[in-house]
Amino acid sequence: MNLNLNKTGLSISAGRPDQFPADGLPQIVFSGRSNVGKSSLINALLNRKSLARVSSAPGKTVTVNFYIIDGRLYFADLPGYGYAKRSAERKGGFSALTDAYLTKSGNIALVLQLVDLKVGLTEDDRMMLDWLNANKIPFCVIGTKADKLNKTEQAASVSALCADPSVGASPVIPFSSLKGTGKDEVWKKILQHLD
Numbered sequence: 001m002n003l004n005l006n007k008t009g010l011s012i013s014a015g016r017p018d019q020f021p022a023d024g025l026p027q028i029v030f031s032g033r034s035n036v037g038k039s040s041l042i043n044a045l046l047n048r049k050s051l052a053r054v055s056s057a058p059g060k061t062v063t064v065n066f067y068i069i070d071g072r073l074y075f076a077d078l079p080g081y082g083y084a085k086r087s088a089e090r091k092g093g094f095s096a097l098t099d100a101y102l103t104k105s106g107n108i109a110l111v112l113q114l115v116d117l118k119v120g121l122t123e124d125d126r127m128m129l130d131w132l133n134a135n136k137i138p139f140c141v142i143g144t145k146a147d148k149l150n151k152t153e154q155a156a157s158v159s160a161l162c163a164d165p166s167v168g169a170s171p172v173i174p175f176s177s178l179k180g181t182g183k184d185e186v187w188k189k190i191l192q193h194l195d
Helices: 038-045 088-104 123-134 151-163 183-192
Strands: 008-014 027-032 064-069 073-077 108-116 139-144 172-174
Touching (some): 027 038, 038 183, 108 123, 108 183, 172 183
Parallel strands (some): 027 108, 139 172
Antiparallel strands (some): 064 073
């Protein structure tokens, strides 16, 4: 599939399930904790600097943001999870929106589960991965902020992720938005799930 990345834009910021796109186009989902680098990955993949806004403070994205690419697929950016300063009630609202999306959307082609390589898997990450495994939703783990580790540390982090039962057989792709590391591999994985 050849995509024209110049034909890309924000389609809708959905705060309610009835706002999710219903046109049947495949959706690539970006999931991860707050401040893990979802917006940076989206911008890097689409060769944009600020299409997906990088929050000044973690936990600000409270909608599912759908970016339409060449009229042929969506990137769906889920609200970040695990941010402590949100009230429990608001956290519940965001998780309900995410849950509604994941359970009701029949168009998920692939979930890109982002994990900070420096931090490793959090309890929330494991919960998400276990849910994806249980529901047989294809996913790929993206190890973000790879530039913050030297090669030895990076290799150790990737090995630890690969060895975790929640990750299972999923590939782990180290990624750096600063250096562009892993961008081609992520696109390759996306395109495999669109055929």
